[in-house]
Amino acid sequence: MSESGLKRELGLLTATIFGVGGTLSAGNFVILGYAASLAGTSLVIIVFFCGIISMLTMLSYCELSTAIPRAGSEYTWSKVAFGGVFSFLTGWFQWTSNIFYASLSSLGLAYILSYFFPLNITLTAVAIIIIFTLINIGGVKSAAIAETFITLVVMAILALYVVDGWMYSLKLQGFEVSAPKGLWGCFAATAFLFELYLGAEAIAVAQAEIRDPERVIPKAMILSSLILTVLYTSIVYVTVRVVPVEVLVEQTSPIAFAAELVMGRAGAALISGVIVVAGLAAVNSAVMAQSRILYALSRDRYLPGALSAIHERFRSPHIASLVGLVFTVAVTLVGAVNFVVYLVNFGFIIGFAFVNLVLIKLRKEKPRMRRPFKAPLFPILPLAGISISMILLLFMDKAALIVGGESIMFALLTYYLRMVGYRRLRLAIGGISLGTGILIAFLTFMTETKLIALSLPNLKVVPLTYVLIFVSTVQILAGTLNITATSPKIEAPKKWRERQ
Numbered sequence: 001m002s003e004s005g006l007k008r009e010l011g012l013l014t015a016t017i018f019g020v021g022g023t024l025s026a027g028n029f030v031i032l033g034y035a036a037s038l039a040g041t042s043l044v045i046i047v048f049f050c051g052i053i054s055m056l057t058m059l060s061y062c063e064l065s066t067a068i069p070r071a072g073s074e075y076t077w078s079k080v081a082f083g084g085v086f087s088f089l090t091g092w093f094q095w096t097s098n099i100f101y102a103s104l105s106s107l108g109l110a111y112i113l114s115y116f117f118p119l120n121i122t123l124t125a126v127a128i129i130i131i132f133t134l135i136n137i138g139g140v141k142s143a144a145i146a147e148t149f150i151t152l153v154v155m156a157i158l159a160l161y162v163v164d165g166w167m168y169s170l171k172l173q174g175f176e177v178s179a180p181k182g183l184w185g186c187f188a189a190t191a192f193l194f195e196l197y198l199g200a201e202a203i204a205v206a207q208a209e210i211r212d213p214e215r216v217i218p219k220a221m222i223l224s225s226l227i228l229t230v231l232y233t234s235i236v237y238v239t240v241r242v243v244p245v246e247v248l249v250e251q252t253s254p255i256a257f258a259a260e261l262v263m264g265r266a267g268a269a270l271i272s273g274v275i276v277v278a279g280l281a282a283v284n285s286a287v288m289a290q291s292r293i294l295y296a297l298s299r300d301r302y303l304p305g306a307l308s309a310i311h312e313r314f315r316s317p318h319i320a321s322l323v324g325l326v327f328t329v330a331v332t333l334v335g336a337v338n339f340v341v342y343l344v345n346f347g348f349i350i351g352f353a354f355v356n357l358v359l360i361k362l363r364k365e366k367p368r369m370r371r372p373f374k375a376p377l378f379p380i381l382p383l384a385g386i387s388i389s390m391i392l393l394l395f396m397d398k399a400a401l402i403v404g405g406e407s408i409m410f411a412l413l414t415y416y417l418r419m420v421g422y423r424r425l426r427l428a429i430g431g432i433s434l435g436t437g438i439l440i441a442f443l444t445f446m447t448e449t450k451l452i453a454l455s456l457p458n459l460k461v462v463p464l465t466y467v468l469i470f471v472s473t474v475q476i477l478a479g480t481l482n483i484t485a486t487s488p489k490i491e492a493p494k495k496w497r498e499r500q
Contacts, residue, residue, distance in 0.1 A: 019224030021151035022202030026279030027108025037249040039189035040178040051229030054197035056385040059375040062218040066372040069213035073204035081358040092411040095293040097347030102286035103331040109279030133325045157274040165238030191395040214372035294320035342400030353389040356382035430482025437475025
């Protein structure tokens with residue numbers, strides 16, 4: 001049994017498949033058409049290049065996961081290396097990115113299902129999220145067993161598509177690599193498709209529930225990364241080889257369209273069905289990830305302690321799962337797939353840069369830390385990972401960058417309000433209320449005595465002056481009560497005091 005009651009019950013096969021299934025999102029197959037509009041047939045090279053970029057940071061994940069195999073992954077590593085606001089921001093981006101990824105996966109799944117049935121895409125996506133939240137509350141083992149089976153079936157069918165597509169492409173003319181929007185389009189496509197390879201991150205999130213983590217985690221991360229690179233590159237090659245880019249861009253399900261050319265109508269139905277199944281595994285992985293991150297933030301008192309509660313029967317962080325459900329549903333109701341993709345990438349690109357930075361700091365300041373796995377070519381690889389992550393931010397959608405910046409400000413506000421403490425926060429709010437009430441009362445008095453000229457139009461039922469007097473009274477009373485009230489002394493838990 002691991003920390004706080006979480007069970008270590010995932011083996012090498014389950015962990016590897018968890019990493020693969022966590023990124024075989026239905027949304028990833030839906031967005032290939034837009035990516036092709038940016039990069040043309042050079043999309044094949046870009047997908048392979050994204051896999052190489054992921055490998056750079058994946059090695060850092062391997063080292064940190066085995067050195068610090070605790071729940072929270074990136075956030076926990078950042079806390080060990082930096083602590084304070086930096087670690088909170090790491091956890092914040094990790095959490096929000098998984099919220100967006102769960103939303104993307106469910107929306108992509110709903111779009112594929114709409115190919116077969118007339119349904120409301122947004123409501124279907126919301127229903128999928130709710131179902132998998134309940135499954136994860138039931139415990140990681142039941143969810144992991146289901147995902148292992150699902151992912152193995154998906155990989156087998158996609159491999160069949162690749163083989164049939166390869167045979168079909170032999171009848172076609174030579175393959176020409178093109179980039180209609182030049183180098184800018186290639187970089188933009190790289191930034192857009194960065195989230196294709198999140199397998200290592202998915203495994204890291206569940207590292208506190210993996211058996212023999214020192215041996216299993218590096219093998220699972222490396223295997224999942226290699227499988228994803230080969231699988232995605234092969235799928236994209238077959239797809240752009242069979243279907244012209246200008247036609248591919250117009251398709252809501254590019255792979256299903258290509259499969260119909262290669263395998264007939266039945267093949268299109270089979271591929272669409274297997275993508276639906278892949279979407280189920282990806283939603284499950286993202287829903288599990290965001291709940292574990294909230295659990296870790298709450299465990300260390302950055303967020304309310306209730307979020308770290310463990311269900312007595314299922315041994316899962318059920319409160320964190322339900323809170324994540326609320327935010328995921330809110331994002332899903334927006335329904336903009338491509339925009340959600342950029343939001344996913346923003347958070348994970350920042351997160352990847354943080355992970356490499358943490359590795360560098362721990363290597364420098366804690367050289368004797370036990371490291372069952374050591375990332376090679378230090379510090380070249382982590383520095384390359386940081387540099388590439390920052391470059392990719394330059395090619396992201398501007399609206400997504402604005403939302404990302406707003407997310408940073410909201411995270412900082414949340415952190416500092418939490419760190420201020422209940423008593424000081426209440427004093428601050430009381431002072432604001434008292435000052436506002438006195439100001440309103442003073443302005444009302446000055447107006448009524450004609451000392452200042454301020455037009456206050458009367459309401460039909462109650463004069464506005466009476467309304468202002470009432471508001472002023474309430475504000476003054478609320479401020480006075482907040483300032484004068486005494487609160488019981490709440491002592492931090494023993495474990496928390498010891499950590500400090």
